[in-house]
Amino acid sequence: MEPPDFEAMNLTLKPPAFPLCEDWKExxxxxxxxxxxxxxxxxxxGGSGSYGQLYLFTFLSLGFFCSSLWAWSDPCTTDTFLWSFALFAxxxxxxxxxxxxxxxxSFDKDFEDLYNCMFKRLGVSVGHFGKIVASSDGAVHTLEKGQCFAVEGKTAIDRLSVLLSGxxxxxxxxxxxxxxxxxxxxxxxxxxxxRPSEEGIFQVTLQADNQCRYIAWRRKKLYLLFAKHRYIARIFALIVRSDIxxxxxxxSDKAFDRAGRRYDLRLPSYCNMPGPELERPHDLLEVPMPREQTA
Incomplete structure (x- = not known):
């Protein structure tokens, strides 16, 4: 048997379509x-909010800048350099x-304290808080000792206010x-x-024990802000109901029944109690116990 003629078969190795990596660049x-x-x-x-966006774009700028320097070192990657530099800019x-x-x-110290105590812990951004401050006209109101913020049965409910001091x-x-x-x-x-379309008057009297300072938002102006920013509306709904x-x-800590036991004001028997029972003055708030049902 004759050996095969390799020269006639023309078996030659073709170079690979893509160049092989010989070693890593060091x-x-x-x-x-x-x-x-x-x-x-x-x-x-990076996270959300103004500071999260600042973190995001700062690191992206540094990353694309280093990518531009890397592309600049190779004359065959002009397009890579241009794209990296454009994204860096x-x-x-x-x-x-x-x-x-x-x-x-930048806010005054009163609004800065309000943001840190009530809104920052809920993740409200500085930009959203700026809109909240603008809707209050940035004004801080003062109550002297003995002055009433609201009088029972007389003062209209036309604003929402937060106490700053006092x-x-x-x-x-x-x-x-x-x-x-x-x-x-x-x-x-x-x-x-x-509701936004309803009107009412205070059923309690609010009087300053000492000099007090507070911030107030007008109802109509605040509802306009809620209509434009649903996120702010949800934040206010959360903090208002938490305050209630x-x-x-x-x-509840001050409500006791006739036996001296603490009573929960959230129970229906208290809410449905007759008016004359509520109007009688007592040293302690006296709440009748629910009547036992008879068979």
Whole structure:
């Protein structure tokens, strides 16, 4: 048997369609490539809000800048350099714009304290809080000692207010109910009891125990803000109802039945109690026990 004629068969090795990688680059070019993608990875981990966006675009700017330096070192990657540099410029411009907005949103100390105590813990951004401050006209009102914020049966419910300093006592029929302390709403139950189109008057008297300062939002102006920003409407609904719950629990601590046991004001028997029973003055708020059902 004759051996095969390999020359006649013309068996030759063709070069691969794509060049094979012989070794990894260990110089500065490879380091810039890896650094760029590390920065891009960190940038895409940014959160929401103004500070989250600033974090995002800052790291994206650094990542695309390193990618531009890496592409500049290779004369065959001009298109890569141009795209990376364009993205670097866009991200840098966005980061500078967000920084400018954050610096322009500076508040007085009273509003800064209000933001830190009530809105920041809920994740409200500085930009949204700026809209809330603008709807109140940025004004801080003052109550002198003994001055009334609202009078029972006379003052109209036309605003929503937050106490900044001092202490307010709440009374009904000249009987003490509870105190209102800083960073609590003055009129949250009245606000929540009315629809936007309804009108009402206070059923309690709110009087300053000492010099007090507060912020107020007009109903119509605040509802216009809610119509434009549903997120702000949900935030106010949350903090107003949380404030009402705290007031209910503070009343429950002072409610006792005839046997001296603490009574829960949320029970239906208290809500449906006859009017004359409520109007009798007592040292302690006296609540009748539910009647036992007879077979």
């Amino acid at each position: 110089d500065a070019e490879g380091s810039l490539f890896h650094l760029a993608h590390i920065l891009l990875f960190l940038g895409f981990m 866009a991200c840098l411009a966005q980061a500078l714009y967000i920084t400018y907005k954050l610096r322009s949103l 202490r307010i006592s709440v009374t009904v029929n000249e009987e003490f109910l509870h105190y209102i302390y800083p960073f609590q709403f003055l009129d949250s139950p009245e606000w929540d009891s009315l 719950a705290e007031k209910v629990y503070s009343l």
